[in-house]
Each structure stands twice: as C-alpha cells, then as structure tokens.
Amino acid sequence: MFPAEQTCCGQLHLNSGYRDDAAALARRFVEVFGEYDAIVSPSSSCVGTVRELYPQLVPEAARVGARVFELSELLVNELGVDDVGAYFPHRVTYHPTCHSLRVTRVGDAPLRLLRKVRGLELVELPAADECCGFGGTFAVKNADTSIAMLADKCASIVSTGASVCSAVDGSCLLHIGGGLERQGTEVRALHLAEILASTEDA
Amino acid sequence: MTDFPAAARVELANGQLRANLHHATQTIRAKRAGVVAELPDWEELREAGRGIKADVLARLDEYLVQFESAAQAAGAQVHWARDAAEANAIVVEVARDHGVSEVVKMKSLTTDEIHLNDALAAAGISALETDFAELILQLDGDWSSHILVPAIHRNRTEIRDLFARTIADGPLTDDPSELAEAARVYLREKFLGARMGVSGANFGVAETGTICIVESEGNGRMCTTLPPVLVSILGIEKLVPSFADLEVFLQLLPRSSTGERMNPYTSLWTGVTPGDGPQEMHIVLLDAGRTRVLADEVGRVALHCIRCSACLNVCPVYTRTGGHAYGSVYPGPIGAILTPQLIGVDQAPSLPYASTLCGACYEVCPVKIDIPAVLLHLRSKVVEHKGATPERLAMRAMGWVFGSARRLRFAQRLGRVAQRPLVRGGSIRRLPGPLAGWTQGRTMRPVARESFRRWWSRRP
Numbered sequence: 001m002f003p004a005e006q007t008c009c010g011q012l013h014l015n016s017g018y019r020d021d022a023a024a025l026a027r028r029f030v031e032v033f034g035e036y037d038a039i040v041s042p043s044s045s046c047v048g049t050v051r052e053l054y055p056q057l058v059p060e061a062a063r064v065g066a067r068v069f070e071l072s073e074l075l076v077n078e079l080g081v082d083d084v085g086a087y088f089p090h091r092v093t094y095h096p097t098c099h100s101l102r103v104t105r106v107g108d109a110p111l112r113l114l115r116k117v118r119g120l121e122l123v124e125l126p127a128a129d130e131c132c133g134f135g136g137t138f139a140v141k142n143a144d145t146s147i148a149m150l151a152d153k154c155a156s157i158v159s160t161g162a163s164v165c166s167a168v169d170g171s172c173l174l175h176i177g178g179g180l181e182r183q184g185t186e187v188r189a190l191h192l193a194e195i196l197a198s199t200e201d202a
Numbered sequence: 203m204t205d206f207p208a209a210a211r212v213e214l215a216n217g218q219l220r221a222n223l224h225h226a227t228q229t230i231r232a233k234r235a236g237v238v239a240e241l242p243d244w245e246e247l248r249e250a251g252r253g254i255k256a257d258v259l260a261r262l263d264e265y266l267v268q269f270e271s272a273a274q275a276a277g278a279q280v281h282w283a284r285d286a287a288e289a290n291a292i293v294v295e296v297a298r299d300h301g302v303s304e305v306v307k308m309k310s311l312t313t314d315e316i317h318l319n320d321a322l323a324a325a326g327i328s329a330l331e332t333d334f335a336e337l338i339l340q341l342d343g344d345w346s347s348h349i350l351v352p353a354i355h356r357n358r359t360e361i362r363d364l365f366a367r368t369i370a371d372g373p374l375t376d377d378p379s380e381l382a383e384a385a386r387v388y389l390r391e392k393f394l395g396a397r398m399g400v401s402g403a404n405f406g407v408a409e410t411g412t413i414c415i416v417e418s419e420g421n422g423r424m425c426t427t428l429p430p431v432l433v434s435i436l437g438i439e440k441l442v443p444s445f446a447d448l449e450v451f452l453q454l455l456p457r458s459s460t461g462e463r464m465n466p467y468t469s470l471w472t473g474v475t476p477g478d479g480p481q482e483m484h485i486v487l488l489d490a491g492r493t494r495v496l497a498d499e500v501g502r503v504a505l506h507c508i509r510c511s512a513c514l515n516v517c518p519v520y521t522r523t524g525g526h527a528y529g530s531v532y533p534g535p536i537g538a539i540l541t542p543q544l545i546g547v548d549q550a551p552s553l554p555y556a557s558t559l560c561g562a563c564y565e566v567c568p569v570k571i572d573i574p575a576v577l578l579h580l581r582s583k584v585v586e587h588k589g590a591t592p593e594r595l596a597m598r599a600m601g602w603v604f605g606s607a608r609r610l611r612f613a614q615r616l617g618r619v620a621q622r623p624l625v626r627g628g629s630i631r632r633l634p635g636p637l638a639g640w641t642q643g644r645t646m647r648p649v650a651r652e653s654f655r656r657w658w659s660r661r662p
C-alpha cells in the first residue's frame with residue numbers, strides 16, 4: 001500500500017530546531033500511517049526520526065514508530081529474506097550512513113543483501129564509519145567543513161576501485177554522488193534499493 | 203563570539219593543521235578503542251558513571267555543602283565564586299597576601315575558562331604553565347585547541363624552533379626526548395623556587411573533601427606539593443559523592459582520554475597535612491554559568507562531562523577544523539553543547555549547528571552524554587531566540603507544503619519547471635541564494651521527471 005496522503009517526516013525541521021513544525025508533521029504521520037501493521041521506508045534517517053525521535057515530540061507516535069522499518073531491516077530481520085534474486089555485475093562498496101549505524105541501527109542487514117546479489121563484487125570501504133559530511137542543513141550552513149569531510153569520503157570510495165557506492169540514505173547519497181560527480185570521477189552513488197531492483201533482463 | 207562556519211573556513215585552509223590533527227586523533231582513537239575493548243564491563247561502567255553524575259547533579263546543593271565542611275574540617279579554606287571575576291579576585295588576593303609575583307600552574311581547563319592568567323597578569327603576577335603542551339602554547343602566545351592535548355595542532359619541528367627561540371640554552375634537534383629535557387631543565391628551577399601553586403581538579407569527593415587530579419607528566423604533582431600555598435579551582439559539577447565512586451571514574455577516564463589503562467599520576471589530597479606538602483590550601487568552588495545549565499532539564503547532562511576528550515577525537519567536524527574554530531576552551535562536540543549553555547545560546551548561536559548529528563560522540567562518551575539530543579534541544583532554543591528569519595519563513599513554508607499531499611505534488615511540479623534554466627547535462631552545477639553552499643563542492647540532481655507517487659499510481 002502507498003498511502004497517497006503521505007508527505008515528509010519532518011526530519012529537516014526537527015534537526016534544524018523547528019520542533020513545532022516537526023511535531024505537526026509527526027501528528028500527520030500518525031494519522032496517515034496509524035492503521036498499518038508494518039511501515040517501510042528506504043531512508044534510514046527518516047526511520048530513525050520516526051522511530052527514535054518522534055516519541056519525544058508527540059508521545060502517541062511511539063506506538064506507530066515501533067512498526068516502522070528501514071528496507072533492509074524489514075527484509076532481513078523481519079522477513080528473513082537476504083536473497084531477493086537481484087543481478088548487478090559491478091564492483092560495489094557500501095557506506096554505512098551515520099543514522100543507519102547509530103540511530104536506526106540496521107546492523108549488517110544491507111551487507112547481507114548485497115552479498116547475495118549475483119554478479120556483484122562487494123569491496124570494503126576504508127574508514128567506513130566516518131560521516132560523509134551531509135548532516136542536513138549542515139551541508140549548506142557549514143559548507144566548507146561539509147565539503148572537507150566529503151572530499152575524504154570520496155577519496156576512500158575511489159581508493160576501493162568500486163564503480164558504485166551504495167547506502168541506505170538518499171540524502172547522503174545525493175551529497176556523495178554530487179561530490180563524486182563534481183570531482184569528475186565515474187563512480188556512481190546508488191541506493192541499495194536500486195541495486196536490489198536490478199535483474200538480469202533489466 | 204566568533205561564527206563557527208567562518209572560523210572553520212580559516213582553519214580548514216591550513217593544511218599543516220589538518221595533517222597534524224588527523225595523525226594525532228587517529229592515533230589516540232586506535233589506542234582508546236583497544237583498551238576499551240579489553241573491558242568486558244565497559245557498558246556497565248559507562249552506565250555507572252552516568253548514574254553517579256546524574257545523582258550528583260540532582261542533589262548538588264547537599265553535596266556541595268558536605269564537601270565544604272569536610273574540606274574545612276581537614277584544614278582547607280573554601281571560597282565560593284559566582285563567576286569568573288570573583289574566582290580570579292580570590293586567587294589574586296591569596297597571591298597578594300603572600301607577596302607572590304609568580305605562581306606555577308598545572309594544566310586546567312577551568313582556569314583557562316575564567317582567563318585566570320590574564321587576571322593574574324593584570325595584577326602584576328605571572329602564571330607559569332608547567333604542562334609540556336601548555337608551556338609550548340604559553341611561550342608562543344598561542345592557545346589550546348584540544349582538551350587533553352592542547353598543542354595537538356603543533357608538530358615537533360614547530361616546537362623545536364620555538365624552544366630554540368625561547369628556553370633552550372644550546373642547539374636542539376626535534377627528537378622528542380631532547381625537547382622534553384629542554385622543558386624539564388627550564389621548569390625544574392621554576393618549581394624549586396615557586397611559592398604558590400594553582401591547580402584545577404578532576405574530581406572532588408563530597409564525603410571527605412578530597413581533591414583528585416589525574417595527569418601524565420607529574421608536573422601537576424609538583425605544583426600541588428612543592429609550593430607552601432596551593433589554590434585549587436573546582437567547577438561545582440566536579441563532585442562525586444564518595445571515595446568509592448572514584449573507582450568508576452578512574453577506570454573510565456584514562457581509557458577514554460589517553461587510551462591508557464591507568465594514567466601515570468593520580469594525586470589525591472585532603473586539606474592540609476602538617477609538615478607535608480602545602481601548609482595553606484584554598485579551594486574555590488566556581489559556578490560561572492553552571493547553575494544555569496543545571497536548570498535546563500535536557501541540557502544539564504553536559505555537566506556530566508569528565509573532560510576526557512574522546513568525543514573530540516572521533517568527531518568528523520573537530521578532526522578537520524581543529525579546536526580554535528569553536529572559539530572557546532571547550533571545543534568539539536562537548537564544546538558545542540557546553541559553551542552555548544554556559545554563556546547563553548544567543549552568544550554562540552552557531553555552535554549547536556557545528557555538527558552533522560552523526561552520533562560518534564555519544565557512542566564513545568564514557569558518561570553517556572547524548573550529545574546529539576542536546577544539540578537538537580539547543581537548536582530549538584536558537585530558533586526561538588532568533589525569532590523571524592528567512593530560514594524560519596522557509597521552514598514554515600515547507601511545513602505548509604508537507605501539510606498536504608496535494609500541495610506537495612504541486613510544489614514538485616513547480617520545482618520541475620523552475621529548475622529548467624539550471625540543469626545542464628542532467629545535473630545542476632550552481633544553485634542560487636542560500637543553497638549556493640551546496641553546489642560549492644557538489645553537483646545537484648534535478649527533481650525527477652516522474653515522481654514515485656505518479657509511477658506507483660500508473661502501475662498495471
């Protein structure tokens with residue numbers, strides 16, 4: 001099901017200090033998603049916001065929040081699936097985003113999925129647990145520091161010889177992909193879901 | 203107060219600084235990780251540390267009075283200072299009473315916080331820093347950029363040149379042991395002649411009135427035992443209830459800070475002991491904004507901090523900008539939550555935003571301070587304080603758009619049209635206005651031609 005009324009979880013508002021606006025969106029989330037048994041999102045930081053931070057804004061969100069899962073969590077931990085039958089013949093490195101690592105705590109679920117993708121060669125990313133420098137409005141407010149962090153992340157990615165860097169947060173990928181492109185590398189930033197959706201005939 | 207983004211820009215341009223910092227923090231990080239992994243009960247220790255500190259803050263009024271009477275009973279004179287000026291005046295007065303014109307100091311963040319050296323200098327009293335790194339900074343007119351390793355931004359060659367210019371009486375190589383020896387020779391004379399010592403404190407034991415300091419070099423022990431008069435300045439949050447509580451912190455602190463199982467020197471003293479050590483002992487209990495922090499139920503956890511500096515060493519922002527960008531003696535993640543609370547968020551509104559909220563600090567903090575949560579809390583205070591700003595307006599507008607799926611669909615359509623002049627070859631290389639920071643080092647993906655929402659609705 002895709003409830004058409006859904007919009008945004010309000011992470012940007014919350015992380016920037018606009019609690020009231022975030023609380024309004026949290027209440028809206030509860031209205032839109034309240035009746036579902038399991039809610040899945042491809043963005044670990046949004047999951048973290050809903051599951052870990054909403055309850056401090058609106059207590060009634062705790063009940064719904066507990067049923068929200070990041071995609072790899074849902075597949076591996078909840079459904080027990082680690083092979084989705086994907087085919088992706090490329091050298092891939094995986095960047096564990098900070099929120100997936102320390103807030104949502106998806107553990108090794110994304111890696112287990114990637115290891116089962118046919119044709120895919122998974123290479124380890126040096127200093128993987130180091131932040132890429134995105135940080136929401138940080139990327140703009142502290143652009144210089146953000147870009148310094150990004151430069152180091154891109155260098156790590158390029159050092160692996162991978163042609164694709166994957167992660168479970170679209171926003172970090174937008175930032176990393178933008179950096180890789182600006183530096184003139186051929187490495188692409190792809191969401192885990194995009195890799196899992198690749199098949200032999202497509 | 204300096205604006206973090208602007209100050210960071212200056213520091214980031216210093217390649218030597220970044221190389222020094224990267225090397226030093228990576229080394230300490232690895233050492234810390236090694237000794238922390240050794241302890242099977244590390245998480246329990248952290249929880250115990252957190253619990254003890256929470257209890258101290260909840261009953262601080264009782265513990266302070268208990269500490270005062272225990273210290274007095276042991277022969278110490280206890281002073282209360284509401285702010286930096288009061289604390290400094292007390293130290294100046296003690297020095298004047300004894301006709302002292304030079305004091306020896308051990309490394310102390312608290313005395314840096316209140317700018318004690320400047321206050322002493324204004325009263326014609328010179329304060330000599332005796333910690334190796336602090337000495338370096340003092341000789342060069344520089345200031346600390348790290349809680350534990352104040353001269354982390356300097357390397358050996360820079361230090362050799364400095365010593366050759368100042369304290370050394372012969373030629374010098376950049377061999378660390380030779381540099382240390384040069385400082386030792388210089389300081390020994392000073393220690394032997396010193397008539398007054400000044401220290402901070404790592405812990406104060408409420409039950410016994412004992413002060414505890416931990417250090418690596420032994421200069422602190424010299425400062426606290428050789429001169430006949432000693433003044434120790436203690437932030438009121440530094441108390442622990444009982445002697446037994448030190449057991450927890452003396453495990454947490456060295457492993458988190460220097461990555462050692464135990465630090466080389468741990469000194470504990472209680473008041474005055476006739477015939478041994480200083481015969482006149484003063485303790486200054488310093489508030490300087492701490493009660494204001496305590497009044498904030500969310501923010502007060504910042505007072506749990508035992509100044510181990512682990513959060514600095516893992517912070518992706520600190521390890522690139524260094525400490526000076528934070529414009530305070532407390533840099534890095536702890537500085538980002540402590541400084542704005544001590545001096546008021548309106549005085550340091552950019553600090554709560556000097557973080558990506560990556561959470562690495564929380565993960566290593568030995569007393570489990572949820573730094574990202576406090577950052578969020580302080581950000582909302584900054585927003586409250588600033589009132590109506592263009593950002594406020596933009597956030598409101600976005601909130602309004604997200605308040606209805608129809609409005610969101612419309613905004614996406616609008617975005618697709620508005621971006622047309624910006625898209626070149628499938629990506630955006632330059633964004634206008636406040637978003638220009640993004641394209642400073644990244645291209646931008648344009649809004650997709652078809653939204654997920656539409657794709658979903660037209661599936662067969």
Ligand code: SF4
Pocket residue numbers: 458506507508509510511512513514536563566567568569570571
């Ligand atoms: S906040 Fe925690 S990690 Fe940082 S210096 Fe203080 S005690 Fe150490």
